[in-house]
Amino acid sequence: xxxxxxxxxxxxxxxxxxxxxxxxxxxxxxxxxxxxxxxxxxxxxxxxxxxxxxxxxxxxxxxxxxxxxxxxxxxxxxxxxxxxxxxxxxxxxxxxxxxxxxxxxxxxxxxxxxxxxxxxxxxxxxxxxxxxxxxxxxxxxxxxxxxxxxxxxxxxxxxxxxxxxxxxxxxxxxxxxxxxxxxxxxxxxxxxxxxxxxxxxxxxxxxxxxxxxxxxxxxxxxxxxxxxxxxxxxxxxxxxxxxxxxxxxxxxxxxxx
Amino acid sequence: xxxxxxxxxxxxxxxxxxxxxxxxxxxxxxxxxxxxxxxxxxxxxxxxxxxxxxxxxxxxxxxxxxxxxxxxxxxxxxxxxxxxxxxxxxxxxxxxxxxxxxxxxxxxxxxxxxxxxxxxxxxxxxxxxxxxxxxxxxxxxxxxxxxxxxxxxxxxxxxxxxxxxxxxxxxxxxxxxxxxxxxxxxxxxxxxxxxxxxxxxxxxxxxxxxxxxxxxxxxxxxxxxxxxxxxxxxxxxxxxxxxxxxxxxxxxxxxxx
Numbered sequence: 001x002x003x004x005x006x007x008x009x010x011x012x013x014x015x016x017x018x019x020x021x022x023x024x025x026x027x028x029x030x031x032x033x034x035x036x037x038x039x040x041x042x043x044x045x046x047x048x049x050x051x052x053x054x055x056x057x058x059x060x061x062x063x064x065x066x067x068x069x070x071x072x073x074x075x076x077x078x079x080x081x082x083x084x085x086x087x088x089x090x091x092x093x094x095x096x097x098x099x100x101x102x103x104x105x106x107x108x109x110x111x112x113x114x115x116x117x118x119x120x121x122x123x124x125x126x127x128x129x130x131x132x133x134x135x136x137x138x139x140x141x142x143x144x145x146x147x148x149x150x151x152x153x154x155x156x157x158x159x160x161x162x163x164x165x166x167x168x169x170x171x172x173x174x175x176x177x178x179x180x181x182x183x184x185x186x187x188x189x190x191x192x193x194x195x196x197x198x199x200x201x202x203x204x205x206x207x208x209x210x211x212x213x214x215x216x217x218x219x220x221x222x223x224x225x226x227x228x229x230x231x232x233x234x235x236x237x238x239x240x241x242x243x244x245x246x247x248x249x250x251x252x253x254x255x256x257x
Numbered sequence: 258x259x260x261x262x263x264x265x266x267x268x269x270x271x272x273x274x275x276x277x278x279x280x281x282x283x284x285x286x287x288x289x290x291x292x293x294x295x296x297x298x299x300x301x302x303x304x305x306x307x308x309x310x311x312x313x314x315x316x317x318x319x320x321x322x323x324x325x326x327x328x329x330x331x332x333x334x335x336x337x338x339x340x341x342x343x344x345x346x347x348x349x350x351x352x353x354x355x356x357x358x359x360x361x362x363x364x365x366x367x368x369x370x371x372x373x374x375x376x377x378x379x380x381x382x383x384x385x386x387x388x389x390x391x392x393x394x395x396x397x398x399x400x401x402x403x404x405x406x407x408x409x410x411x412x413x414x415x416x417x418x419x420x421x422x423x424x425x426x427x428x429x430x431x432x433x434x435x436x437x438x439x440x441x442x443x444x445x446x447x448x449x450x451x452x453x454x455x456x457x458x459x460x461x462x463x464x465x466x467x468x469x470x471x472x473x474x475x476x477x478x479x480x481x482x483x484x485x486x487x488x489x490x491x492x493x494x495x496x497x498x499x500x501x502x503x504x505x506x507x508x509x510x511x512x513x514x
Contacts, residue, residue: 133466135452135477142478177493181485184441188481191445192452195392199456209390220392221399224445228438235492236434 018242022089025239029087032229036076039222043071046219050212051201056117063121066114067194073110074143074186075223077103079230082179086233089241097159104151111144136196139189146182150175180234187227191220275499279346282496286344289486293333296479300328303476307469308458313374320378323371324451330367331400331443332480334360336487339436343490346498354416361408368401393453396446403439407432437491444484448477 010018047053047064054068055061080087081103085096122129132141157163157171198206198216206213233239267275304310304321311325312318337344338360342353379386389398414420414428455463455473463470490496 130464130466133464133470135448135455135474138474138478139481177489180492181489184485184488185481188445188448191392191449192477195449195452196456198392199453207387207390209387213390217392217395220449221395224396224442228441231441231488232434232438235437237494 021238025086025233028229028233029083032226032233033080035222035229036079036226039219039226040072040076042215042219042222043068046212046215050215059121059124062117062124065117066121067190067197069110069114069117070140070193071190071223073107073114074147075190075226077107077110078147078183078186079226081107082183082234083230085241086239090244092244093247101151101155101159104154108148108151111147115140115144134192134196136189136193139185139192143182143185143189146178147186150179150182154179180231184227184231187223190223194220194223278495282343282490285486285490286340289483289490290337292479292486293336293483296476296483297329297333299472299476299479300325303469303472307472316378316381319374319381322374323378324447324454326367326371326374327397327450328447328480330364330371331404332447332483334364334367335404335440335443336483338364339440339491340487342498343496347501349501350504358408358412358416361411365405365408368404372397372401391449391453393446393450396442396449400439400442400446403435404443407436407439411436437488441484441488444480447480451477451480 047068051064052061054064056065081100084100084103088096088099091099119131122131131137153171154175157168157175162168163171194216198213202210202213304325308321309318311321313322338357341357341360345353345356348356376388379388388394410428411432414432415425419425420428451473455470459467459470
C-alpha cells in the first residue's frame, strides 16, 4: 500500500499529526541506536584494550566474552526487538512478529554462550570460584529465566501454532508488560555487573579514576541512557504503531496474523 | 461528589470497566507499597545489625545515613509521589499537585542530608577518601541535578505562580517523561550503590554468601521489583486518572488548577 493511499484514509489533520509522531520517533530512535552502537563499541574496546581480549581456553580471558555477549544480546538486541513494532511500523504484523522472534532468538543464543563463558571462567579458575552469590548473578538468573519463558510462551501463543484470537488478545498485555519489565531488569543487571567487575579489577586504584575507570563509567552512562530511551520509546502511546488495513485482512484469514 | 453521582455520568459498561481498573490498580499498588516498606525495613535492619548503626560524628557511621535517606527519599517517596495522581484519583487536581510537591520536597530534603552524609564520610575519614569517582556517584549526581531542576521547574510551571494553560499543556509530557526517567535512574543508582558497598565491605567473604550478603541481595531484589512495579503502574494507560468534573471548573477559574 502506497503512502498516498494510506493518507487518503485519514483526515488531513490526522495525517499531519501521524507524520509528526513518526518523525519524532525516527529522530529519537536514531539517537538511541547511535548510543547503543557506541555502547557496544566501548564494551569491545574496554575488553580488548584493558582486559587482554578474548579466548575460549584461558578461564580469565574466557570471562571477557560474558560482558560483550550479554550486553549485545540482552541489552542491545533485546531493546531493538521490543522497539521493532514501532521502528518497522509500515511492515505487516506477520513480518514484525517474525523479526521480533528472530531478534529474540539471536539474543537468546548470545546469552547462552555468554552465560557459559561466565560459569566456565569460575569453574575452571584455579582455585575454582563459586557461582551465583552476587546480586548481579541473582538478577541475571531471574532475567534469563523470564526471558526464556517469554520467548517460548510468546512463540507458541502468537506465532506457531498460535492461540485463538481471544486468548492472544488476553495474553498480549501480559507479554508486553513482562517483556518491558525483564528488559529493565537486564539493563540493571548489566550496570550492577560492570560495577562489581570494575571494583574487583581496579580495587583502590578506582579512586584515582584511571582511564579504564573513566571508560567503564562512560559505558555505564551509555547503557543507562540506552535503556531509559528504549523504555520511553516503548511506553509513550504517541509512538505506538497504528494497525494497517492489511492487519485486519490477516486477522480474518488466520489465527496468527 | 458522591460515587453514585459519578456513576450517573457514565454508561453502566464504562462504570464497570472503570471500577475494575481501579480495583486492579489498588491491588498492585498495595502490593508494591508492601514491597517498598519491606525494602525500607530491610535497609534499616542491615545498617543497624551489620553496619553498627548511625552517628553524625564518626565518619564511618555517618555514612550509614546515606543509603537509608537516599532509598527513603529518592526511591520510596519519589515512587509514591509519581503514583499519587493514580493513587488519589478521586481527589481534586489541586490537592494532588500539592501532595506531589510535598512528597517531592520531603524526598529532596532527605536526599540533601543523605548526600551530606556521604561527602562528610569521605572528607572526614582518615585519610580522606576522594569523591565522585564511581559510576554510582556519577549516576547519583545526574539524578539529583535533574530531580532538583524538575522540582523547581514543576513548581513554578504547574503550582506557583503557574504558567498559561497552553504552556502547561506543552510542558506536562516533558515533565512526566523526565520524571519517570529520573526515577528509573535513582533506582539504578541505588542498586549500583549497594553492590559497590557490599563488595568493599565483604570483599572475598561475599563468595561464602554470609547472612549480610544474603540480606543485601534481598534488599536489591526488593528495590528492583519496587522500581519495576512503579514503572508499570505509572506507564499503563489503564491506570491513568480520568479528569473529574471539578477539574474542568477549576480550569476555567484559575491558571494552576
